[in-house]
Amino acid sequence: MIDNLSFWGEDRHFCIRAAALGFSLYVDTHLPAYHIYRDSDLDGAMEFLDRTDKRGASPSGASRPKLTLSMVIKNESDCCLRKGLEEIRDYIDEAVIIDDGSTDDSAEVCSEVLKGIPVRIIRNDVSKFSNEIELRKQQWSETVKSNPEWILNLDADEMFEKRFKEVARQLISDQEVDVYCFRLYDFWNETHYREDEHWCAHRYYRPFLVRYREGFVCKWNDRPQHCGRFAENVFELPHKLSDIRLKHLGWVNEEDRMAKFKRYQELDPEGTYGSTEQLFKHSG
Known part of the structure; x- marks a missing residue:
């Protein structure tokens, strides 16, 4: 714990602790990701997959070459x-x-x-x-x-x-x-x-x-x-x-x-x- 920080959420906790310990964080944006934060987000998962082809196409239409x-x-x-x-x-x-x-x-x-x-x-x-x-x-x-x-x-x-x-x-x-x-x-x-x-x-x-x-x-x-x-x-x-x-x-x-x-x-x-x-x- 870092006592003087009141941010809640495991993602914020992970990022803050990594920074405090001197670890650099990077996000691979080559493939699109779908964030499932709560059970209700599961409803949109299949729609996301339908809009994302197997070659890594994003919802905006960008894709890796076939x-x-x-x-x-x-x-x-x-x-x-x-x-x-x-x-x-x-x-x-x-x-x-x-x-x-x-x-x-x-x-x-x-x-x-x-x-x-x-x-x-x-x-x-x-x-x-x-x-x-x-x-x-x-x-x-x-x-x-x-x-x-x-x-x-x-x-x-x-x-x-x-x-x-x-x-x-x-x-x-x-x-x-x-x-x-x-x-x-x-x-x-x-x-x-x-x-x-x-x-x-x-x-x-x-x-x-x-x-x-x-x-x-x-x-x-x-x-x-x-x-x-x-x-x-x-x-x-x-x-x-x-x-x-x-x-x-x-x-x-x-x-x-x-x-x-x-x-x-x-x-x-x-x-x-x-x-x-x-x-x-x-x-x-």
Whole structure:
């Protein structure tokens, strides 16, 4: 007690005692709060929740940007799909997933891991990957139907390092940036990535996180393979390089490497859209 103070109420008592003891107090206003002072205030709680969406929108209409995961999957359930989605779900608001002709339970894994988050899965009865540009255009078209604010385009075998989770909201709150680029590391086992004359993707920055601008006219690279995930004119938008690294785990297992080798041999035998030297040296 402080004898010469007559203020009543536990909140005033707490603040005064904290100040007297030398503690600084701060209020986090990033998310709106509803003060329940007495039992009668409970009546307005549900109305408040109705006016406050799950992304932190306040009654005045302000909100945190919505982050939409856009992903293409095909027979990924035996790989790292589950592990990747478990990390992603902590910072996304919704997901749009193209199931490109899976014959396993990849789509069911997505629904299970992302339970509680709005997920829309579009199933292709016949895979479009042999003409990748058609698949990427479909992915973009379906994603923008959800009226996204930011689009995070990841493959099922890609995973950001842990600190991305801590800064994701900070990145998409920057009004000066529309495109974030990251370096992708091709891991050759669980702990090491490959680097040599044929494997050096991590030396370059590529766009993975893009703000959706309504009215932006996409100009695509119409190559059937290695066409890029976003339109090639995306760099007309304000962009920034991030030092956060992205792990690519699609080459970790020898079985997966052989499957990729055979697939690209069939789709691009002359190496017109990729590197035949890289493929022939796939096993390191």
